[in-house]
Amino acid sequence: MSGDSASLSVDIGVVRHGPHVEGDLGCKCEESWFGVHIKLQPHVGMRTKYKGESEAFTEEDLKGKEPFSQFREWFEEACKHPSILEANAVCLATATRDGIPSARQVLLKGYGTDGFRFFTNYDSRKGRELAENPRAALNFYWEPLKKAVRVEGHVEKLSASESDDYFHSRPLPSQIGAVVSEQSKPIASRNVLISREAVMMEQYGEGSKQVPRPKHWGGYLVVPEVIEFWQGQTNRIHDRIQFRRQKTGDEPDGILLHQGDCGWVYERLSP
Numbered sequence: 699m700s701g702d703s704a705s706l707s708v709d710i711g712v713v714r715h716g717p718h719v720e721g722d723l724g725c726k727c728e729e730s731w732f733g734v735h736i737k738l739q740p741h742v743g744m745r746t747k748y749k750g751e752s753e754a755f756t757e758e759d760l761k762g763k764e765p766f767s768q769f770r771e772w773f774e775e776a777c778k779h780p781s782i783l784e785a786n787a788v789c790l791a792t793a794t795r796d797g798i799p800s801a802r803q804v805l806l807k808g809y810g811t812d813g814f815r816f817f818t819n820y821d822s823r824k825g826r827e828l829a830e831n832p833r834a835a836l837n838f839y840w841e842p843l844k845k846a847v848r849v850e851g852h853v854e855k856l857s858a859s860e861s862d863d864y865f866h867s868r869p870l871p872s873q874i875g876a877v878v879s880e881q882s883k884p885i886a887s888r889n890v891l892i893s894r895e896a897v898m899m900e901q902y903g904e905g906s907k908q909v910p911r912p913k914h915w916g917g918y919l920v921v922p923e924v925i926e927f928w929q930g931q932t933n934r935i936h937d938r939i940q941f942r943r944q945k946t947g948d949e950p951d952g953i954l955l956h957q958g959d960c961g962w963v964y965e966r967l968s969p
């Protein structure tokens with residue numbers, strides 16, 4: 699099957715692994731799907747044009763010798779782009795103490811030289827993983843711009859007062875949604891949530907009382923140790939400039955490693 703208008707081509711049913719073993723697994727797998735490997739054709743559709751050579755992203759283009767000015771420049775560009783509807787959507791990766799990873803999208807709610815802020819349920823899977831292993835990675839990709847930013851660092855909870863302020867700045871349905879959802883836990887049906895929501899609406903719907911922020915809901919700050927800027931190029935010689943915090947033994951030679959400002963060094967990585 700190939701998509702004509704969609705930039706995707708799939709080739710269904712060409713690679714089948716082994717016999718159909720529905721009975722062996724004791725499950726009712728759809729025969730037409732079981733063991734099918736959908737192969738995305740590399741030569742059709744998905745090879746979109748990136749940038750011309752004139753748009754290479756070089757060290758001279760950096761907004762500053764620390765990563766925050768550059769992040770701001772790219773983030774604001776993404777926010778203004780008419781085809782990017784949620785420039786602040788970002789993939790957040792966490793891991794258990796044993797290093798088993800998990801990733802999901804969250805919305806960036808603030809950033810500054812101290813780090814990157816997002817809000818969630820502290821008892822969710824990500825919250826539990828961050829409690830036992832307070833490190834995370836963020837990955838933004840703004841496809842129309844062919845720009846990506848990767849952030850790695852340690853994670854701290856925001857103060858209760860900052861979480862309160864943000865919680866109460868949200869629309870009432872979002873506040874109630876945060877209260878009624880035990881995020882990441884199994885639930886019998888959607889109706890359970892709808893009923894809980896109705897009870898909350900009766901109590902708080904008039905707006906006469908403030909919805910208290912649940913103690914298990916609040917913000918995190920990802921304090922960056924590494925921030926990489928990736929600019930895709932049509933010739934596949936993509937640009938990657940990575941900033942990292944200068945450590946003992948990091949001696950910038952101006953060739954591979956460059957001295958940055960405010961305790962940062964930066965280097966170009968092979969694409």
Ligand SMILES: Cc1cc2nc3c(=O)[nH]c(=O)nc-3n(C[C@H](O)[C@H](O)[C@H](O)COP(=O)(O)O)c2cc1C
Nearest residue numbers: 787802803804805817818819822823824825881882
């Ligand atoms: C674009 C987008 C933005 C999202 N933003 C948030 C967010 O800011 N906070 C949040 O807790 N979940 C957000 N979610 C839902 C998460 O992706 C995820 O389903 C939820 O946080 C549970 O993840 P966990 O079980 O790994 O903890 C968002 C989902 C999408 C697709």
